[in-house]
Amino acid sequence: MVSFIVRRLISGVVVLFVVSSLTFFMLYFSATSVARNILGESATQAQVHLKEIELGLDQPLFSRYFDWLGGALSGNFGVSWFNSQPVVESIVGRLPTTLSIVLVTIVIAAVLATLFGVAAAVRRGWVDRLLQIVSIGASAIPQFVVAIVLVTVFAIGLQLLPATGYVPLTDNVGGWLASITLPIIALAIGAVASTAQQVRSAVITVLSRDYVRTLRSRGLAPREILFRHVLRGAAPAGLTVLSLQFIGMLGGVVVLEQIFALPGLGFLALQSTTQGDMPVLMGVVVYIVIIVVVVNLLVDLAVGWLNPKARVS
């Protein structure tokens, strides 16, 4: 088990290194006019040149790369080119917003998808058909269109929930809930639909396994077989889909945070992209890849815990 974790960790570090290096090299060639952008149109050529030296843009590629890598390894991602705020500080300040939306959505999606998926697999018939229709519908409408509809109906039309803004959990629990409800619904619809589909087919597969028949022949109650044996056999498939959903949500929040004006990681990512704020964008990419690696590791561990065979492979 230890070697399993170590191998996954090494693989994760390699992914992190490869992705951040590639992003760095890609962004390097784009940082040509950033000094002019920062200073504005009225700045003289000399001022622009000075700014470029200040930002280190006159340095060759590899010198800048190793500077950045050295800093990153010690947890220092530099400061924003535009507002001089340390990158780590602005990311850490925005993480709670994004994570509270994504984590709550994942929990909701896991519970609902399991309920619907199992019901459709066991009952079949109309429950199953309803799930099929709803999930086709849910996967057909893009997430951000759903979000716009939700804002229009529930915030602007019915005025039930705020259209924009974020209230930290530590300030006011009710306000926090109200501020994240619509983004969560927008994210959850698609996640529930596609996860429920996967749970359904995994449960159907496990139900048809020989050992389920043998367990029935032993006189165990159907409920026990379903909840203890079948669900456990189907769980790895469900977890894998959930982890993919989680990764998708980290991208999805970029658009949702824009629509709901939430000051999260996605907001920061878009802002630094439009400005060309390379240190901030690099920081966001690294943090997101770290989150992805950690989530995948957790899922691998969970699958290993559920399925003894997976521990050795």
Place this chain on the structure above:
Amino acid sequence: MTETLAETPQPEAAVRTGVFRRLLKNPLGLTALIILGIVVLTGIFGPVIAPFDPNKADLVNALAGPGTDGHLLGTDSAGRDVFSRLLVGAQSTLLAAALAAVVALLIGLPTGLLAGYFGGKFDSVASWCTNVLMSLPAIIILLAASAALGRSVWISMTVFGVLMSPGMFRLTRTSVQAVRNELYVDAARVAGLSTASIIGKHILFVVRAPLIIQTSIVCGIAIAIQAALEFLGLGDPLTPTWGVMLNEGFINIYGSPILAVWPGLAISLTVGSFVVLGNALRDALEDAPKFKRTKPIQLTPPRTESVQAVDLAAADHLLSVSRLGVGYPQQGGATKVVVADVSFHVDRGEVLGIVGESGSGKSQTAFSILGLLPDEAEILGGSISFDGIPLVSAGGNRLSQGRLSELRGKRIAYIPQEPMSNLDPNFTIGYQLVRPLTRVLGLSKAEATARALELLTIVGITNPQRTFDAYPHEVSGGMAQRVLIAGAVSCNPDLLIADEPTTALDVTVQAEVLDLLRDLQARFNMGVVLVTHNFGVVADLCDRVVVMQNGRVVESGDVRTILRAPREQYTRTLLGAMLEGKTPMSTLTVTEPAPVFDAPVKVGL
């Protein structure tokens, strides 16, 4: 969306027209096709039929309502004609989606073919890259790419195509792996076809269908992502696109929310049509007539006479099966009969063999007794009673489940054919033995553990504690079968149903397991129904035998009589096939206690 389709190769032309016809018959699929047809036509002719210049601002007429001054859908905040912009937007939307799909295919298909066909190093490297690509949030990467390479829908869709290539890769790789070792591919190889032409002719044919479905889905996602990027302001500001229009509408959502409706509808309908089309295609392919795996048995269903409430003769026997019929309803109302008019009985302490070829209905008969037929199966007629308790009668599958669940495990037990697939891989062997003991017999956990270890010793496992703690994948097939036998007899059943208990085992282990069954049968004085295709096993173990063919009983009676003087030609053929050139199994078995193999391979965690 990475679900793979294991498809059997079929006559090409027939399948193609069949699939297309089924697609058109599916109302959702037809609607999707029509919508996509309209979108494509708009993409081609949009710029020509647009009534206004889509970029011509007219601030006097800004935010005009639908129908004003010839503006069919009104104007936006800069006074541009919404309808014209919508028409023109279709073109870039479709082209960009096509670009993403083509890039994904160009990367995913060749790499998937190579990885699936050759495996090895290339496969591991490609699969690793795939996993990395799949674990990246697309929008974040697209943001970085647009910061680095510029704001162009073509650049983002190329990058997005790369991000979507893992889906194509995986689909291709799995399909190729599935057919690589198929006989017809081997035949092609033996016939001297080059690798390239095998891939071209046979393998591309198989992966074609799943790839078309995946392409449709990728197009849908690409349009959604593209619109999202444009909505975020990362598109080309000069091109009128649906995403830009949606952003425009969202900015004015308080003033004229209708502006967001049109592009929102256009995006949702197009994305939805691609997704629905993908699903409908999948359904159409899955409904394709498949090759029948077993020959359908055409029998007239047995007359479902009114079943006597209590068969007087049945009360004397431990198990009594009378005129049993089992069938599987087919599409179109027909029923495929797999067991017809089967009657036999088993007494306490008696071993009855049911012998026949595969497909003769012997396993179906066994599952009927246990009430463990698949959900699709139906009892067509007859009755089964156990120790005077009526278990099964025609149409009463649900009713019988209630009675059977009280008997299963406790009084009627089951030994399956395939040892490895009949233990839950996620639980230790000990747990799987202890749980029924506590549930069915109401033992405490400590009592059940002691009993389970004792049972493991009884079935000849020399280190019971080690097997008790092991997971199923850590023991051999022979050992797993001993565990299953221990589980079956654990609650002292009166009747044991053994379905080909030795078929999946090595010959040496077979003899040991038969010896074990004989010992246990004598020790617990159980009635046994032994399902087998092997007359050697019958001769070795059984008192009486029932010979089945095509779902019917051909002959039944005392083992000696039938072995010496079979009345039916079928029995003679069966016997002849099994004994020809061989000494009967019974003389082969070693009478001294056979060595017991008990070396669980503990694979380190």
